[in-house]
Amino acid sequence: QSIMEVQGRGGVGVKARSLVALYLSSLEEHPVLTKALTSSAIAALGDVLSQVVVRYGRSPKPPFTPRSTLAYAGFGWVARRDTFAKCNYVSLQTISHEHS
Secondary structure, eight states, X not given: OXXXXXXXXXXXXXXXXXXXXXXXXXHHHSHHHHHHHHHHHHHHHHHXXXXXXXXXXXXXXXXXXXXXXXXXXXXXXXXXXXXXXXXXXXXXHHHHHHTX
């Protein structure tokens, strides 16, 4: 049984399925943009988590730096967007040559 088939109390499974459906729809309609945004969000989340871990148990606590999080998000956006765009272009060229 997959995670998508599990439905918890309060419609959590339905909400998860609708979010997944929305993501997959966006991925199909706008693959490069969706992948770039996903990469950016994951990079930003990774930075936030690393800052939380670094702060844990330290005295004095280092300040949280939103600039760092924005930098990671920006890098995730720019680097991945260009990579995905090139990969999709090459894939489309390969597919069109195979069907010619």
